[in-house]
Amino acid sequence: xxxxxxxxxxxxxxxxxxxxxxxxxxxxxxxxxxxxxxxxxxxxxxxxxxxxxxxxxxxxxxxxxxxxxxxxxxxxxxxxxxxxxxxxxxxxxxxxxxxxxxxxxxxxxxxxxxxxxxxxxxxxxxxxxxxxxxxxxxxxxxxxxxxxxxxxxxxxxxxxxxxxxxxxxxxxxxxxxxxxxxxxxxxxxxxxxxxxxxxxxxxxxxxxxxxxxxxxxxxxxxxxxxxxxxxxxxxxxxxxxxxxxxxxxxxxxxxxxxxxxxxxxxxxxxxxxxxxxxxxxxxxxxxxxxxxxxxxxxxxxxxxx
Amino acid sequence: xxxxxxxxxxxxxxxxxxxxxxxxxxxxxxxxxxxxxxxxxxxxxxxxxxxxxxxxxxxxxxxxxxxxxxxxxxxxxxxxxxxxxxxxxxxxxxxxxxxxxxxxxxxxxxxxxxxxxxxxxxxxxxxxxxxxxxxxxxxxxxxxxxxxxxxxxxxxxxxxxxxxxxxxxxxxxxxxxxxxxxxxxxxxxxxxxxxxxxxxxxxxxxxxxxxxxxxxxxxxxxxxxxxxxxxxxxxxxxxxxxxxxxxxxxxxxxxxxxxxxxxxxxxxxxxxxxxxxxxxxxxxxxxxxxxxxxxxxxxxxxxxx
DNA sequence: GTAATCCTGCATGAAATTATACATTCACCA
DNA sequence: TGGTGAATGTATAATTTCATGCAGGATTAC
Numbered sequence: 001x002x003x004x005x006x007x008x009x010x011x012x013x014x015x016x017x018x019x020x021x022x023x024x025x026x027x028x029x030x031x032x033x034x035x036x037x038x039x040x041x042x043x044x045x046x047x048x049x050x051x052x053x054x055x056x057x058x059x060x061x062x063x064x065x066x067x068x069x070x071x072x073x074x075x076x077x078x079x080x081x082x083x084x085x086x087x088x089x090x091x092x093x094x095x096x097x098x099x100x101x102x103x104x105x106x107x108x109x110x111x112x113x114x115x116x117x118x119x120x121x122x123x124x125x126x127x128x129x130x131x132x133x134x135x136x137x138x139x140x141x142x143x144x145x146x147x148x149x150x151x152x153x154x155x156x157x158x159x160x161x162x163x164x165x166x167x168x169x170x171x172x173x174x175x176x177x178x179x180x181x182x183x184x185x186x187x188x189x190x191x192x193x194x195x196x197x198x199x200x201x202x203x204x205x206x207x208x209x210x211x212x213x214x215x216x217x218x219x220x221x222x223x224x225x226x227x228x229x230x231x232x233x234x235x236x237x238x239x240x241x242x243x244x245x246x247x248x249x250x251x252x253x254x255x256x257x258x259x260x261x262x263x264x265x266x267x268x269x270x271x272x273x274x275x276x277x278x279x280x281x282x283x284x285x286x287x288x289x290x291x292x293x294x295x296x297x298x299x300x301x302x303x304x305x
Numbered sequence: 306x307x308x309x310x311x312x313x314x315x316x317x318x319x320x321x322x323x324x325x326x327x328x329x330x331x332x333x334x335x336x337x338x339x340x341x342x343x344x345x346x347x348x349x350x351x352x353x354x355x356x357x358x359x360x361x362x363x364x365x366x367x368x369x370x371x372x373x374x375x376x377x378x379x380x381x382x383x384x385x386x387x388x389x390x391x392x393x394x395x396x397x398x399x400x401x402x403x404x405x406x407x408x409x410x411x412x413x414x415x416x417x418x419x420x421x422x423x424x425x426x427x428x429x430x431x432x433x434x435x436x437x438x439x440x441x442x443x444x445x446x447x448x449x450x451x452x453x454x455x456x457x458x459x460x461x462x463x464x465x466x467x468x469x470x471x472x473x474x475x476x477x478x479x480x481x482x483x484x485x486x487x488x489x490x491x492x493x494x495x496x497x498x499x500x501x502x503x504x505x506x507x508x509x510x511x512x513x514x515x516x517x518x519x520x521x522x523x524x525x526x527x528x529x530x531x532x533x534x535x536x537x538x539x540x541x542x543x544x545x546x547x548x549x550x551x552x553x554x555x556x557x558x559x560x561x562x563x564x565x566x567x568x569x570x571x572x573x574x575x576x577x578x579x580x581x582x583x584x585x586x587x588x589x590x591x592x593x594x595x596x597x598x599x600x601x602x603x604x605x606x607x608x609x610x
Numbered sequence: 611g612t613a614a615t616c617c618t619g620c621a622t623g624a625a626a627t628t629a630t631a632c633a634t635t636c637a638c639c640a
Numbered sequence: 641t642g643g644t645g646a647a648t649g650t651a652t653a654a655t656t657t658c659a660t661g662c663a664g665g666a667t668t669a670c
Contacts, residue, residue: 058364089628118441122437125430175565238352262576
């Protein structure tokens, strides 16, 4: 193995502290394997070495171990055989499997007594879970929100299937931002309106690009960038044909196993974005939200809940 | 790699704990690497594949990845070079190092609960679960779908915050229904357009009415009924100020504990509705979906995934 | 429409990893 | 002392993994 240097730190010392992290999971796996096997002296040294570095163990090659222990590579192979495996790779895969069980193993798979439509919803549920997990680090979202909040005006692009998303975002954001301009047509119209927004002081643009990715959106993003606008993109994958034309990418997974995809996760991301934008706004504009609500109530625009 | 079968599970099931497990650590490492790198289509597929299985990624060989992605092994090597590494092993060691750094941190980081934005997503998750459960009985959905599919034309109403939803439904439904007419303006316009639709043969209308319920929507629904149209309503509660003006009600719960609500569940319900509508359509119109897809591909409207 | 560029897979060679054959050493015992 | 057998290392073969040259094909630019 060439890059063994990257694996030499970490670990958790012989007196293994924190039970139940993944390393010790490999450790218990090893202990189980060693149970009731008669090992030769050098094989014991190998075992001891692995037990002391359960994290690295899963990555080490037979020569790595041999060198570290100060023995020969065939001895490592024979060590694997002595433990009942059919070769060193088989032994190592056993360790890797133990590590993986630890990582994924939390919740059990549920019985799938779901009808097709329910399966569809379930699929979107998982997408939302993924979104929630990626938001564990609030940095990127807050960063984008701040940029968007600071841009006056704020152009928002959504073409084709993403047009409703852009409008939805526009509707929410308008409560917190004085000048949101939704663009849902492509071609020269798009460039015209971007151009005007740029001239009016816009510093960045928000784009929604869900599958299937319109070619025209890519062109629009490229154009916006050349025009000096920072491009924030909401899409379903961190890397795709659109992402390379964006400065910041927020991902909201969508299902593609069904004929018609919903936009559950992107919709939630919209709400989260606007939510974050509010905190990036000056106080007097936060107040204007309340204002609108009140005036709307006065005009009896809405029915009682 | 011989024992790839041992690595096929993983991920983090339905009730997934939180961020900051080792897999997502590899994930963020990958994201950082991908940032600002121009990738070819097949390289993007590779990146996606790895992002979807961060746990396994650290163990995969270049041929493993190539086979899984359906590309050639040299493409994987080139992928590593494109990311600035000096070879595939170097790239893989980088990922492994990220994983190791995470393990040192131990279970401490895991204990952290959800941040506010995550709580928001979590709230929508529960809404989706409720939606899934209510769809356990496919009857109402199929019934509404059949009615909608049979109405020519099919008027779809969504005002204010629900306008994007109506447009989204319209976009999807247009693939399966020859004459969908989205109405997102209120007042006399609404009645005009409903009237024309009725004259053209419409038998029912679909309305989206999420909080806060526009007074004008209630008026519109009442008007539609008097005009002899059957009213199907998508809203958030089985009974509210709008439901009494509808013949059939489909409920899609939304959160109201946050300043800005997303439309996750209604969005999914849209997709489910259209999905069900397809099965209520004659075969030749189902075929027209494919047709559109093909013609769109021919016109190279979309970018490759 | 044509040329230039980029992308991609195939074939192949180089490097690394693992398994096996064989020789040597050492402990133990007659 | 010489024999026996397990243990271990050396050398090497077999397998796997990785890198690169080259040609065909697609896309873009002019």
